[in-house]
Amino acid sequence: MLKVQILGSGCKKCYTLTEETKKAAKNLGIEIDLEKVSDFDKISEFGVMSTPALVVNGEVKFSGEVKKAKKIEEFLK
Numbered sequence: 001m002l003k004v005q006i007l008g009s010g011c012k013k014c015y016t017l018t019e020e021t022k023k024a025a026k027n028l029g030i031e032i033d034l035e036k037v038s039d040f041d042k043i044s045e046f047g048v049m050s051t052p053a054l055v056v057n058g059e060v061k062f063s064g065e066v067k068k069a070k071k072i073e074e075f076l077k
Helices: 012-028 040-045 069-076
Strands: 002-007 032-037 053-056 059-063
Touching: 002 012, 012 032, 012 069, 053 069
Parallel strands: 002 032
Antiparallel strands: 002 053, 053 059
8 A cells, every 4th residue: 555645734735636646546446545744844854845745655756736636646656
C-alpha cells in the first residue's frame, strides 16, 4: 500500500488535491494510506516552500499546484 501525504494548511486547494488524489487511486483500483499534514514544521522537513504538495512514500512529487486525477495517477503507479 502506498503512503500518500497531502501537505498544506487545509485550504481549498489542499482539499481539492486530496479529492483528486482519492479519485486517482480509485481509478487505478489501488488502496492508499492517505494522510493530511498541516504542521508547518513537518511540511518544512520535506523542503516544501509552497503548498499544496503531494508526497508518495516519502518523496515529494510536486508542490505549489493542484493536478487533476489523471495526472496524479502517473505518480501513484
